[in-house]
Amino acid sequence: MKSLTKLSLPGIGLAAALMLPLAAAATAAELRWGASRDIDSLDPYSYGSTFTISTLNHVYEGLVRYDDQLKIEPALATSWEDISPTVRRFHLRQGVKFHDGSAFNADDVLASLTRVSDPKSPLRGNLPAYQGAEKIDDYTVDIKVTENYPLILNDLTNILIFDKEWLVANNATAPTDVGAGIEGYATTHANGTGPFKVVSRKPDSETVFDVNKDWWDKPRHNIDRIVFTPISSPATAVAALLSGQIDYVEKAPLQDIPRLKQSPGIQVLAGxxxxxxxxxxxxxxxxxxxxxxxxxxxxxxxxxxxxxxxxxxxxxxxxxxxxxxxxxxxxxxxxxxxxxxxxxxxxxxxxxxxxxxxxxxxxxxxxxxxxxxxxxxxxxxxxxxxxxxxxxxxxxxxxxxxxxxxxxxxxxxxxxxxxxxxxxxxxxxxxxxxxxxxxxxxxxxxxxxxxxxxxxxxxxxxxxxxxxxxxxxxxxxxxxxxxxxxxxxxxxxxxxxxxxxMAWALGPKVKSVVQLSDNKSRHWLTVLNK
CATH class of the missing domain: 3.10.105.10 (Dipeptide-binding Protein; Domain 3)
Structure with missing residues (x-):
């Protein structure tokens, strides 16, 4: 992890912030995120955008993930071992539910790997050595790679898992592609296993995530809702933060950092x-x-x-x-x-x-x-x-x-x-x-x-x-x-x-947030003041 510097931010004019389409009243457990841009799609396979995929990590999960030190740890898989130079076996977590209540199992892993490795998938490059997968039983999957490939675990941190039944029912087994203008049901709808679920989506305006109370993992956050609002103007975003309309900006404008030290209750994590x-x-x-x-x-x-x-x-x-x-x-x-x-x-x-x-x-x-x-x-x-x-x-x-x-x-x-x-x-x-x-x-x-x-x-x-x-x-x-x-x-x-x-600006409502050098927002690790 990079060493981080905490800075304070000064005030600027607030008129522009009054134009923002933000919720008029926020609950005590609501994090209002003034994002520098909108996500490309609700489909994490639609484009190789770090920002989009990291945001959708609130909704979907992979077999493995990075911890607070960027070390690989179990997620939807609990353990794994090498079967041969080309096969790694994954043992899946039991009792996990998708947001619609469907049970997670090996069929979902195979369907997801097939979809992301499709020749038309924009994210297929994230699995450069993938050769195929085989279901051993409902909670065991073998993943085949090119011989002696050393980085399959690293690759799988960003391969997020869909529900096969949901894909089939919604004619969404084929990949979408933002660059080519190819959309589908997964572009505007989501159904993952992660700590938050999408409850509404208005592209370029607002996306709302509610806490998944049935998440399999032990929550480290105390958030009930995330309101994600793209604000393309840096000045408007900072004005909204200072006025209390939003609580968090993941791209604070560099020109404002040195002169914003007098604003009470505002922090910037920079590195x-x-x-x-x-x-x-x-x-x-x-x-x-x-x-x-x-x-x-x-x-x-x-x-x-x-x-x-x-x-x-x-x-x-x-x-x-x-x-x-x-x-x-x-x-x-x-x-x-x-x-x-x-x-x-x-x-x-x-x-x-x-x-x-x-x-x-x-x-x-x-x-x-x-x-x-x-x-x-x-x-x-x-x-x-x-x-x-x-x-x-x-x-x-x-x-x-x-x-x-x-x-x-x-x-x-x-x-x-x-x-x-x-x-x-x-x-x-x-x-x-x-x-x-x-x-x-x-x-x-x-x-x-x-x-x-x-x-x-x-x-x-x-x-x-x-x-x-x-x-x-x-x-x-x-x-x-x-x-x-x-x-x-x-x-x-x-x-x-x-x-x-990277410079994240935090309002007084945010008690603590984890920032790593990969610059991904992990709000399942964020704690709000109440």
Missing amino acids: NELRTVFFLFNRANKLMASDTGDKNPFNDAKVREALYRAIDIDVLQKKVMRGLSRNTGSMVAPAIPGYVPELDERQSYDPEKAKALLAEAGYKDGFSFTFVCDNNVYVNEEEICQAVSAMWSRIGLKPNLDTAPTSIQTVKFESGKFDVGILGWANEPMIDSYSILVQVAHSKTGTSGVFNWGGWKDAEVDALIDAAGKELDREKRLGLQSKALLKLKQNVDFLPLHQQP
């Missing part, structure tokens, strides 16, 4: 999360919209290095991130297994060198390209892209900045309709560098490369990742992964920026 934010390049044969014809400059490492050297990372850190991000040359945070210190060494900021590299590559006068960014996913993302766009313009490049909400940009990324884009990766649920390597860096093959949006491919990197994926010796496996990360760094295949900051 750096595991997520690394970086730029990626489309490596197709030609750019989306450019003056380079049928040639793609980003297939030249000199051009990629030029974009790297044109970024003044210290200015970004100081001005845009308010000094709270952690500059990095690495694709993974230091806490992620596979990280080595050499990865953190950045190429120096050198705009003149950048211009020279462009000239050597044949682009002395620069070129135009499409630069796609979200504006509601990462911390200060739009400001990052605006600042970097200006830096690239100074070396003669012509970035056409395209910013929009993730609901619009996801389609562009998944269909390869970008030249340069932004991505943040926390290596969840694995908490291991194999996550970014197999899902982002690997070529698109089978379950690998699900987030390989730009068609990049390196046979040597693929071979290192494939070898790591079947190496049971932890040190050898991490050595292979470090080599792959170093190879990506040498080739400037991606352009890392920083590990982004």
Whole structure:
């Protein structure tokens, strides 16, 4: 767990908060969550969004989960053992009920694994080694993986379990896909085994969760209801917190933290999360919209290095991130297994060198390209892209900045309709560098490369990742992964920026909350003042 700093927040104008569609009167045991964005769907398999899946962990559960120290512990499975190099047997928890009263058993596990591993499932990359599953009896399941795969438990922390009967009855056995616009019953309805159940849902307005009084686990919270309200404006969210309209914000605006120390009863838990934010390049044969014809400059490492050297990372850190991000040359945070210190060494900021590299590559006068960014996913993302766009313009490049909400940009990324884009990766649920390597860096093959949006491919990197994926010796496996990360760094295949900051703002009603470096809200661990 990261060390956390407690800060206080100052007051700002409250007029904007009066516009919020929040409940007029809150009960003593109600947590009012002013979320920075809405969840993508009530279906946790609909898109590989950490925020959506972590929110839905209040409703659904996996066979295993992470504890307060990010160590794996039992959840819907009570124990497990290896049967062979390709089979792990799970013993399921008995007496568990879904929110509609149906009993949990092995059929539900098999149906869920079949659904999430479907070729059309956006979350299939979270089970890169999955080969199938077999029911031994009502409370025993064998899960088959590729030989000697070491990370199946890590993967399963984010594979949440559905009720088979509910899926079948509601024609919801097929996966949905936010990026492709494919919806279904599970998009707007939910039925899990978790500590809270969904009682109402108004997309982009409000989702209400009531406590599951029949939860199998011993509650550590004292909440009866969570009212989840997406508030896209940071200023409005802070104003609502200070006025008492909401109790919790999971993305406090960085610019408000230093000057909000005088507000009584307000706290901020601040630190750096595991997520690394970086730029990626489309490596197709030609750019989306450019003056380079049928040639793609980003297939030249000199051009990629030029974009790297044109970024003044210290200015970004100081001005845009308010000094709270952690500059990095690495694709993974230091806490992620596979990280080595050499990865953190950045190429120096050198705009003149950048211009020279462009000239050597044949682009002395620069070129135009499409630069796609979200504006509601990462911390200060739009400001990052605006600042970097200006830096690239100074070396003669012509970035056409395209910013929009993730609901619009996801389609562009998944269909390869970008030249340069932004991505943040926390290596969840694995908490291991194999996550970014197999899902982002690997070529698109089978379950690998699900987030390989730009068609990049390196046979040597693929071979290192494939070898790591079947190496049971932890040190050898991490050595292979470090080599792959170093190879990506040498080739400037991606352009890392920083590990982004996290800042949660808490109102006087919240007595205690658990914050870990994965930046997931776990309100079954939250205690309210009464």
